[in-house]
Amino acid sequence: MSGAEVRRLRDGDGQEFMARLKKTVVMVGMMGAGKTAVGTALARALAVPFLDSDEEIERAANRTIAEIFARDGEPFFREKESQVLSRLLKGTPCVLSTGGGAFMSEANRRMIREQGVSVWLKADLEVLWQRVRHKATRPLLRTPNPRETLRALLEARDPVYAQADLVVESGEGTVEQMAVRVREALATRPDVLETDG
Numbered sequence: 790m791s792g793a794e795v796r797r798l799r800d801g802d803g804q805e806f807m808a809r810l811k812k813t814v815v816m817v818g819m820m821g822a823g824k825t826a827v828g829t830a831l832a833r834a835l836a837v838p839f840l841d842s843d844e845e846i847e848r849a850a851n852r853t854i855a856e857i858f859a860r861d862g863e864p865f866f867r868e869k870e871s872q873v874l875s876r877l878l879k880g881t882p883c884v885l886s887t888g889g890g891a892f893m894s895e896a897n898r899r900m901i902r903e904q905g906v907s908v909w910l911k912a913d914l915e916v917l918w919q920r921v922r923h924k925a926t927r928p929l930l931r932t933p934n935p936r937e938t939l940r941a942l943l944e945a946r947d948p949v950y951a952q953a954d955l956v957v958e959s960g961e962g963t964v965e966q967m968a969v970r971v972r973e974a975l976a977t978r979p980d981v982l983e984t985d986g
């Protein structure tokens with residue numbers, strides 16, 4: 790059965806377990822929630838491919854997200870984001886991390902709902918701010934008061950992220966611990982992840 794092979798894995802205690810990922814796991818949430826970092830760890834833990842929509846967009850354009858925003862504007866970026874999501878959701882089940890704005894589009898949410906399972910990595914403003922404040926890679930935060938910008942985005946977006954299929958709190962704990970929490974949340978959905986561990 791292509792795309793849903795059984796994987797023989799080991800958990801943190803060295804115990805062997807079997808897992809079969811049947812749908813693509815789509816990580817959603819705010820900038821700094823840990824979608825890229827936790828998604829990478831989760832894919833490794835499940836022995837499935839990891840993809841990140843931002844990385845795919847950058848690779849195809851041969852430019853950074855910041856350069857794309859500066860030269861072509863946000864609407865162009867959003868168009869590319871939807872195209873990339875559509876393409877990647879059709880592939881083998883994997884872990885797919887999105888950019889923080891991807892889930893704001895109704896059309897994107899529909900695609901994700903129909904073809905994958907969404908996991909909201911939820912974090913509060915202080916946690917998010919501490920994780921993004923030293924990085925200049927996020928064009929939406931290049932404002933006179935980036936913390937206030939982040940706060941306003943969080944307020945507007947949280948009710949939309951709440952439509953995700955699963956929620957995992959991404960405050961306390963390491964990236965590896967978050968990945969375990971996501972795996973446990975996925976294991977409550979046998980239509981997504983079959984596991985005996």
Ligand SMILES: Nc1ncnc2c1ncn2[C@@H]1O[C@H](COP(=O)(O)OP(=O)(O)O)[C@@H](O)[C@H]1O
Binds near residue numbers: 819821961967
């Ligand atoms: N649970 C965590 N604990 C500590 N640092 C984290 C955690 N999750 C993410 N980070 C760090 O926060 C920063 C932002 O994470 P990232 O995965 O890029 O977020 P996103 O893709 O959601 O914007 C990175 O430096 C990452 O290593």
Ligand SMILES: O=C(O)C1=C[C@@H](OP(=O)(O)O)[C@@H](O)[C@H](O)C1
Binds near residue numbers: 890926
């Ligand atoms: O929240 C957003 O609208 C964005 C989040 C970024 O991804 P991360 O959430 O991975 O930082 C990236 O897609 C772009 O800068 C826009």
Ligand SMILES: [Mg+2]
Binds near residue numbers: 825886888
């Ligand atoms: Mg990211």
